[in-house]
Amino acid sequence: MDFVDYLYHRASHVFNWWWQLHALHHSQTVMTAWSDNRNHILDDIMRATFMAFFALLFGVSPGQFIMLIALSQFIQSWQHANLKVHLGPAKYLLISPMYHRMHHAVGYGHEAQGKPGVLGGCNFGILFPWWDMAFRIAIFPQEVYPTGVRNLTVSENIFTQQWQGIVRSVRELMPQSKRTWAMPIVLKRSFMVGLQQVMRSFGLALIGTMHPRMLWLSLRPFLIISVLWGCLIWLTWTPALEALSIFLTTSIFTSWIQEGLVWAGLENARAFIAPLFFVMLIIPLITISLLVLIAFSTVPAIVKNVIRQAHYQDLECKRGGGLFGSLVYTLWSALICLVLVMLTLPVWWIPPLFAVLPPLLWGWLTMRLMSYDVLAKHASTEERDLLLEKYRWSLLTMGIISGMLGAVPTFFWATSALALVLFPIVSFVALWIYSLIFVFAALWFSHFLLDALKELRQDELDKALTVQSRVVDMELPNHG
Numbered sequence: 001m002d003f004v005d006y007l008y009h010r011a012s013h014v015f016n017w018w019w020q021l022h023a024l025h026h027s028q029t030v031m032t033a034w035s036d037n038r039n040h041i042l043d044d045i046m047r048a049t050f051m052a053f054f055a056l057l058f059g060v061s062p063g064q065f066i067m068l069i070a071l072s073q074f075i076q077s078w079q080h081a082n083l084k085v086h087l088g089p090a091k092y093l094l095i096s097p098m099y100h101r102m103h104h105a106v107g108y109g110h111e112a113q114g115k116p117g118v119l120g121g122c123n124f125g126i127l128f129p130w131w132d133m134a135f136r137i138a139i140f141p142q143e144v145y146p147t148g149v150r151n152l153t154v155s156e157n158i159f160t161q162q163w164q165g166i167v168r169s170v171r172e173l174m175p176q177s178k179r180t181w182a183m184p185i186v187l188k189r190s191f192m193v194g195l196q197q198v199m200r201s202f203g204l205a206l207i208g209t210m211h212p213r214m215l216w217l218s219l220r221p222f223l224i225i226s227v228l229w230g231c232l233i234w235l236t237w238t239p240a241l242e243a244l245s246i247f248l249t250t251s252i253f254t255s256w257i258q259e260g261l262v263w264a265g266l267e268n269a270r271a272f273i274a275p276l277f278f279v280m281l282i283i284p285l286i287t288i289s290l291l292v293l294i295a296f297s298t299v300p301a302i303v304k305n306v307i308r309q310a311h312y313q314d315l316e317c318k319r320g321g322g323l324f325g326s327l328v329y330t331l332w333s334a335l336i337c338l339v340l341v342m343l344t345l346p347v348w349w350i351p352p353l354f355a356v357l358p359p360l361l362w363g364w365l366t367m368r369l370m371s372y373d374v375l376a377k378h379a380s381t382e383e384r385d386l387l388l389e390k391y392r393w394s395l396l397t398m399g400i401i402s403g404m405l406g407a408v409p410t411f412f413w414a415t416s417a418l419a420l421v422l423f424p425i426v427s428f429v430a431l432w433i434y435s436l437i438f439v440f441a442a443l444w445f446s447h448f449l450l451d452a453l454k455e456l457r458q459d460e461l462d463k464a465l466t467v468q469s470r471v472v473d474m475e476l477p478n479h480g
Contacts, residue, residue: 001060005047005051017169020171021043024040024043026148027154029148030082036076036080055068079099079100095123098144101147102139103122103124105141108122109121122138123139200447205440205441205447218438220298222435229282287362287434291365291369295370296330298438303442306447307450315450317377318383319378319380329368366399367395367398367399370445387449387452398445398448
């Protein structure tokens, strides 16, 4: 497992787009025991998924995996501490703080020798220096070198740090000719425009989710979906597994999975393939149905509760959307998302796509459903289109964050053998977590969009008053 983590770490120093995420960790100029925890959330999710995938492949049980991660995290926190510790002869058995500090050193740890700014480096080891020694890139320093990344400015704000990493990563993925102009426009028109509103509405949603009324609104759709899907799973579990077993064995598209397991000497694992496939197929359907139910029935109740607050009471209802429009919009968006899920499902098994695709899909669907239903009653069609255009990147970011939160129970389902054994029980618990996260997302979007709508109308009123004032000034006789 340490060698797997080593390969992942080295890969994050090879690809420029990946390095832009990992550079947040290397940007620290003062090393402490907490330095290991300053990472980009996407990099953390990708690494956790990558490690969990190989832990399952190697037959590591969930309990053993948690113990290994906890022990590894403790050692890595010690390695990042600002300690001048070499370990003497034991330095060849375990990575010391001085050894790992060299990996963070400016001009050494993450740059090719003699090529400033070019990716490369030394001392990539996680727990043991053996892999670096095998590749002849191990350096056992006697001096303390300054740490950080040259020509990299990182904000002190934790949320801005995350966004800066995404911006730099996306810039690296874009064609060279478009990098100089496209990203500043994205920055200006998307996230940075609504940053203050995003953070304010996030805090209000976090507090509002704990309200008894909101907890009930999360339980109601959970109970409905649990009963419906519980009955469906109970009726179809055995025939579905039989059908999937036949399909996986005979289909030319999936027979390679069985052959691969036999080739790897994991013949006993074939018994878990059909249940695992069934779980992977049923998770998106349950999630989408829950989100559709919440968007169609629960979001209006949440908006009604939010609009009672003094800050929003003077908002006029212009009814740019209705019940039928919400139903059509919800079903159409869910259908598009379902098609995308089915088209991309085969590659969900490939790290790091498992950590990237679900949040993107749930984020896009959450953004569409929440934005329409929140504004349906109070905004006109023109106002809704204007707000979605102005804040589309902020809204998409909010949706993706909500999708990442929603990926937590998905990650447990897909990486825990316990989830297969106790699937009916585990699925209901995870389903309520989904429901609670969607209610939080509905509150977040409600506060953000209603505040944006109020600001939009105030700006329009100010402009109208300015125009009227100019007209009056022009009509007044000139007595001079």
